[in-house]
Amino acid sequence: MKLLLTSGGVTNTSIRDALIGLLGKPIADSSALCIPTAMYGHPWVGPGTKAWQFISGKSENPMVDLGWESVGVLELTALPSLDEERWVPVVRETDVLLVSGGDALYLSHWMRQSGLADLLPTLGEKVWVGLSAGSMVMTPRIGEDFVGWRPPTGDDRTLGIVDFSIFPHLAPDGMPGNSMDEAEQWAAGIVGPAYAMDDQTAIRVVDGTVDVISEGQWRHFPA
Incomplete structure (x- = not known):
């Protein structure tokens, strides 16, 4: 898969251009599936109004409302009760997966339970656009600072599709969001490489090559 891992969505022209480049065609000619599952596990964003806002493209994070040719919903918690032929072809035929915060x-738990995690390596040129938790799920671990819902394993491990961790919503000291001091403390406990990034930044991963697209602030923490 091609990954566009964002903190705040497709928030500026640079990130939007990167998305179009990954798609290889205009957004208006591309189909999307949005995945709201992560929202239900977080007390600040779901279930309820904010999940509906994400699905309907009315949230503060530009993703579903970018002008797609079509948009559907893929709810991972429902998939274990369905035969694979009901949903796997839909995923394969879609150009991009838009994954909420x-x-x-x-999210990691339900990606495994649903079978989507096992399907990912077979999806070839599919584009994954993550928002906050939808980006962090692709990393090896998230760090104890971001643990809310705790999985049966009891630890902070996620899917490990990429080899770095992500500290999202970086903000200047004194402003709403996560501070650089907090990012430094978090990174010290991660052990592996990591990035802290604000909502104007995304990380693009294609065939193992990682680069940062930003009109804001970010920092790389080597292993």
Whole structure:
């Protein structure tokens, strides 16, 4: 898969251009599935109004409302009760998966339970656009600072599709969000490489090559 791992969604022209480049065609000619599952595991964003806002493209994070040719919903908690032929072809035929923020461990759990995690390596040129937890789920671990819902394993491990961790919503000191001091303390406990990034930043991963697209602030923490 091609990954566009964002903190706040497709918030500026640079991130939008990167998305179009990954798609290889205009957004208006591309189909999308949105995945709201992570929201249900986080007390600040779901269930309820904010989940509906994400699905309907009325949230503060530009993703579903970018002008797609079509948008559907893929709810991972429902998939274990369905035969694979009901949903796997839909995923394969869709150009991009738009994955909401919320609780990364809850999302990781349901990606495994639903079978989507096992399907990912077979999806070739599919584009994954993550928002906060939807990005963090692709990393090896999220760090104890971001643990809310705790999985049966009891730890902070996620899918490990990439080899770095992500500290999202970086904000200047004194402003709403996560501070650089907090990011430094978090990174010290991660052990592996990591990135802290604000909502104007995304990380693009294609064929193992990682680069940062930003009109804001970010920092790389080596292993």
